Amino acid sequence: MFDRYEAGETAVLVHIDFADEERREDLLELQLLVESAGARSVGVITGSRRSPDRKFFIGTGKAEELAAMVAATEANVVIFNHALSPAQERNLEMVCQCRVLDRTTLILDIFAQRARTHEGKLQVELAQLRHMSTRLIRGWTHLERQKGGIGMRGPGETQLETDRRLLRGRIKNINRRLEKVDKQREQSRRARKRSDLATVSLVGYTNAGKSTLFNALTSSEVYAADQLFATLDPTLRKLALPDGAVILADTVGFIRHLPHDLVAAFKATLQETRQAEILLHVVDCADENMTENFDQVQSVLEEIDADEITQLVVCNKIDLLEDFAPRIDYNEDGKPERVWVSAQKRIGFDLLLKAITELIGEVICELTLKIPASAGHYLGQFYRLDAIQQKDYDDLGNCILSVRLSDADWRRLAKQSQGELEAFIFEPSEVDVTC
Ligand SMILES: Nc1nc2c(ncn2[C@@H]2O[C@H](COP(=O)(O)OP(=O)(O)OP(=O)(O)O)[C@@H](O)[C@H]2O)c(=O)[nH]1
Numbered sequence: 034m035f036d037r038y039e040a041g042e043t044a045v046l047v048h049i050d051f052a053d054e055e056r057r058e059d060l061l062e063l064q065l066l067v068e069s070a071g072a073r074s075v076g077v078i079t080g081s082r083r084s085p086d087r088k089f090f091i092g093t094g095k096a097e098e099l100a101a102m103v104a105a106t107e108a109n110v111v112i113f114n115h116a117l118s119p120a121q122e123r124n125l126e127m128v129c130q131c132r133v134l135d136r137t138t139l140i141l142d143i144f145a146q147r148a149r150t151h152e153g154k155l156q157v158e159l160a161q162l163r164h165m166s167t168r169l170i171r172g173w174t175h176l177e178r179q180k181g182g183i184g185m186r187g188p189g190e191t192q193l194e195t196d197r198r199l200l201r202g203r204i205k206n207i208n209r210r211l212e213k214v215d216k217q218r219e220q221s222r223r224a225r226k227r228s229d230l231a232t233v234s235l236v237g238y239t240n241a242g243k244s245t246l247f248n249a250l251t252s253s254e255v256y257a258a259d260q261l262f263a264t265l266d267p268t269l270r271k272l273a274l275p276d277g278a279v280i281l282a283d284t285v286g287f288i289r290h291l292p293h294d295l296v297a298a299f300k301a302t303l304q305e306t307r308q309a310e311i312l313l314h315v316v317d318c319a320d321e322n323m324t325e326n327f328d329q330v331q332s333v334l335e336e337i338d339a340d341e342i343t344q345l346v347v348c349n350k351i352d353l354l355e356d357f358a359p360r361i362d363y364n365e366d367g368k369p370e371r372v373w374v375s376a377q378k379r380i381g382f383d384l385l386l387k388a389i390t391e392l393i394g395e396v397i398c399e400l401t402l403k404i405p406a407s408a409g410h411y412l413g414q415f416y417r418l419d420a421i422q423q424k425d426y427d428d429l430g431n432c433i434l435s436v437r438l439s440d441a442d443w444r445r446l447a448k449q450s451q452g453e454l455e456a457f458i459f460e461p462s463e464v465d466v467t468c
Pocket of ligand 1 (some may be wrong): 245
């Protein structure tokens with residue numbers, strides 16, 4: 034990280050307080066993000082507004098104040114804690130005479146630095162290219178083009194100079210390669226399902242301690258660092274439980290207002306989350322923004338249709354709380370709801386494994402359905418989930434289907450069918466089955 038500081042990327046940060054909760058960001062988090070990107074903050078401009086100014090996002094007076102601070106500090110980049118329109122970026126660059134980046138570009142840059150696998154790199158490149166394509170029209174020529182620096186790193190950095198036609202070609206090419214990787218991933222997921230091991234996916238706000246927990250539980254060496262988004266690619270390991278085993282998946286850290294392009298680009302990674310039987314939602318219980326971060330993660334989970342999956346909240350970093358012993362909190366149905374641990378100090382792991390074991394028994398559902406020929410389209414849905422254990426037909430042409438799938442998948446399908454699938458549940462002994 035130090036060589037990045039030596040590279041001398043100095044930034045003036047701009048943070049505006051909005052009354053509107055939807056637009057509100059956290060200044061401390063921006064500072065962490067900037068640090069994670071390897072830059073050094075040399076000044077901060079703050080203010081409050083009802084809504085963004087069309088031309089500069091901040092008002093004209095603030096824009097002048099910003100330009101003066103850039104000149105005084107000799108900063109080489111301005112970073113906004115908000116999403117800017119291409120026109121606002123261009124106008125601000127004219128006034129400040131330096132590069133101006135928005136929050137999306139900053140997050141994409143961090144992702145570009147951290148991506149480790151082929152798939153992760155492709156996903157980041159795709160998101161960067163999409164973001165860039167909205168900004169290609171602007172007059173870059175008035176600014177000195179330096180190689181490197183925030184927003185210019187990563188696989189897509191040379192693409193700014195290419196025309197839209199080339200950019201579109203590149204996007205198409207990446208999409209094709211990603212589709213291929215996606216298929217391979219799907220195959221390995223199916224193989225995993227066949228092995229009958231449930232998948233437990235770690236989710237959580239960035240820096241909550243997922244990778245540390247993943248490493249400690251599986252004794253592997255996934256990159257864990259006190260930087261945001263140290264994890265970008267899902268990593269899978271077998272985790273032994275007191276009676277059995279599960280697949281543990283480490284996934285990307287979430288953040289509020291995760292750029293939409295990024296959610297789209299990371300679809301495959303998040304898909305891993307969607308298909309898990311249990312989510313371990315890791316929270317940093319020593320962080321004062323704990324509740325807010327928790328809600329942000331929940332809303333991303335909703336967005337990717339993963340909010341129906343059974344969750345166990347892992348309250349991590351209890352070593353930072355005073356006099357705190359590990360424990361399991363149960364809900365009124367007697368199911369484990371929260372476990373208090375320290376991933377770094379390896380405290381409370383026995384309780385965590387106990388809680389996962391207790392939940393695993395509840396999350397797989399096995400059913401037999403009698404599906405009439407007229408509702409044959411449901412079969413494809415079970416095939417796609419690789420949930421079919423046995424398939425027979427009775428004399429009337431009804432399909433007698435034994436399925437094994439996660440409780441969350443079943444609930445999702447049942448909801449989509451508006452109750453029809455539930456009406457097909459039956460006891461096999463009721464009919465005379467002929468193969
Ligand atoms: N004190 C303390 N620090 C912890 C604990 N667990 C993790 N950390 C620290 O928290 C920081 C973030 O941990 P990571 O495991 O990289 O977090 P992550 O959730 O994987 O982060 P992303 O990759 O950004 O999503 C690191 O500096 C860890 O050493 C803990 O139990 N106690």
